[in-house]
Structure formats: C-alpha cells, structure tokens
Amino acid sequence: MEKVNNDNYKITGDLTIKGITEQVTLKAEFGGIMSDFYGNIKAGFDISGKINRHNFGLTWGAITDAGGVVVSDEVRLAFNIQVSKQA
Numbered sequence: 001m002e003k004v005n006n007d008n009y010k011i012t013g014d015l016t017i018k019g020i021t022e023q024v025t026l027k028a029e030f031g032g033i034m035s036d037f038y039g040n041i042k043a044g045f046d047i048s049g050k051i052n053r054h055n056f057g058l059t060w061g062a063i064t065d066a067g068g069v070v071v072s073d074e075v076r077l078a079f080n081i082q083v084s085k086q087a
C-alpha cells in the first residue's frame with residue numbers, strides 16, 4: 001500500500017482469474033477508525049479500480065439486435081472493506 005495524499009492510497013497486488021495472474025493497482029480511500037458496540041476497533045476503506053477482462057482470458061461477447069455490446073471489455077471493481085484490529 002502506497003500513500004498518495006491525506007486519506008488516499010494505491011494498492012498493488014496480483015489478481016488471478018481463470019488461472020491467469022496479472023498485477024493490478026487499485027485506489028483506496030481511508031474512511032476512518034471507530035469502535036463498535038463491543039469495543040472492537042474497526043477501520044473502513046473504499047477501494048476501486050478497473051481491469052480489462054481480455055487480459056484474464058475472458059473473451060466471450062455478444063451484440064444485441066440494436067447493435068449494443070452485451071459485455072464491456074472494461075470491468076469496474078468496487079469494494080467497501082471493514083477491517084478489525086486483533087488483540
């Protein structure tokens with residue numbers, strides 16, 4: 001994880017889909033830290049990015065009768081992550 005500014009980070013790691021591994025960089029925004037009802041410390045992050053599905057061997061596609069594409073080459077990823085501090 002690399003800090004970009006204030007509460008924004010870049011996360012780089014390997015993503016494997018259908019046996020094909022590619023390095024992917026995602027944006028992460030730190031949402032803050034708080035305690036839950038049980039006193040557990042939690043931190044939240046919003047993580048987003050995009051990949052090209054063809055890089056992972058996902059090549060199926062179709063065109064509608066109106067000429068629209070059914071599946072885009074670009075796949076957007078969005079995660080809301082909450083992590084807990086272990087005692």
